[in-house]
Amino acid sequence: MILGMLHVNRRKGESIACRHCDEVINPGDLHALIMLKFGKRGEKAWLVYRRVHLQCLAAWSLVTFMRKSEARAERKGGRPSGTGIALPDEERQNRKRLIRKRAALLRQLVKTDSEEECRLLYVRLKGIRSQIAETGVDLCENMARRSDVSVIRRKLADAQRKV
Numbered sequence: 001m002i003l004g005m006l007h008v009n010r011r012k013g014e015s016i017a018c019r020h021c022d023e024v025i026n027p028g029d030l031h032a033l034i035m036l037k038f039g040k041r042g043e044k045a046w047l048v049y050r051r052v053h054l055q056c057l058a059a060w061s062l063v064t065f066m067r068k069s070e071a072r073a074e075r076k077g078g079r080p081s082g083t084g085i086a087l088p089d090e091e092r093q094n095r096k097r098l099i100r101k102r103a104a105l106l107r108q109l110v111k112t113d114s115e116e117e118c119r120l121l122y123v124r125l126k127g128i129r130s131q132i133a134e135t136g137v138d139l140c141e142n143m144a145r146r147s148d149v150s151v152i153r154r155k156l157a158d159a160q161r162k163v
């Protein structure tokens with residue numbers, strides 16, 4: 001199955017979220033850009049593409065392959081959805097939701113200067129971290145790629161002492 005055309009590039013311009021894990025791809029980071037197709041409506045044409053971390057490429061490919069084969073099977077009147085691979089899919093969605101939530105909390109943490117808020121965020125982040133671990137696939141710790149990693153580490157460490 002052809003998923004798209006694969007480019008491996010360094011990120012130019014602003015940092016952007018990885019389509020697979022939602023963590024940042026920073027300027028200068030080597031990452032995968034997958035051209036999926038050309039969209040076209042009337043005169044207008046555009047490229048549909050996804051950017052993912054190189055280390056997310058395998059997982060992204062698998063998820064996309066599964067989704068595409070499922071859609072294909074449905075069109076052909078194959079096995080009904082909700083059987084077989086529906087559950088792992090659901091778990092994947094759940095995990096993605098948690099990771100997105102965690103990213104939002106980390107953004108909040110970077111922004112705030114309130115000790116009280118830092119403490120609350122620390123507790124919520126800890127809860128989400130264990131929920132992510134419970135999905136069976138723990139977080140790949142890629143904090144080092146964040147430009148704000150030192151701010152996050154310091155605030156979390158401060159909050160931890162005060163909880």
Ligand SMILES: [Zn+2]
Pocket residue numbers: 018019020021022023052053055056
């Ligand atoms: Zn990623």
